[in-house]
Amino acid sequence: QQPVQSPQAVILREGEDAVINCSSSKALYSVHWYRQKHGEAPVFLMILLKGGEQKGHEKISASFNEKKQQSSLYLTASQLSYSGTYFCGTEPSSYKYIFGTGTRLKVLA
């Protein structure tokens, strides 16, 4: 089963913050986050490998709650360049890979 992401879509003004959640009905052993701009390929943002881990890149960070089988992506002081669709991904078995349902983010000037 695909991880479920929420919200499905969000519209922000530049400078506002957003949180995107990724929840799985199965155990999560690692969580990957990707961003896909319209008409382009997904681009890797970060991987979280264990529960409690938090990572950040510039003003985008993420957390991983292994017990709750959930990960959250935090976008702080959003910029126009943050617009796109965000996907979480996980490896339910050694080599299979499953992406979440996606969250469309639009940042307005």
Added chain:
Amino acid sequence: EAQVTQNPRYLITVTGKKLTVTCSQNMNHEYMSWYRQDPGLGLRQIYYSMNVEVTDKGDVPEGYKVSRKEKRNFPLILESPSPNQTSLYFCASSKQPGTPNQPQHFGDGTRLSIL
């Protein structure tokens, strides 16, 4: 430049006419994978390959075939395409899963329309 190259980028064809979408990577990655992307469904894995001559089914393998005869190439074959295979397809590669911090690198996508 490290990259995953897919061809063609766009293809319109008719039901039943066999087609192949090629994928090549220049990063010496062991793992390669095909996904299809449909509105509201996100990215779904079709097939993946752990190494040369080793492939396995993803979540939506019906109607597709793959082969991995060389490490760098992983073509996707539609033997008898049908309209429900109209989609945006992505090839991706990475170092072996299970190795920490191994992101997938995606090709630019192939938009396939089957009439």
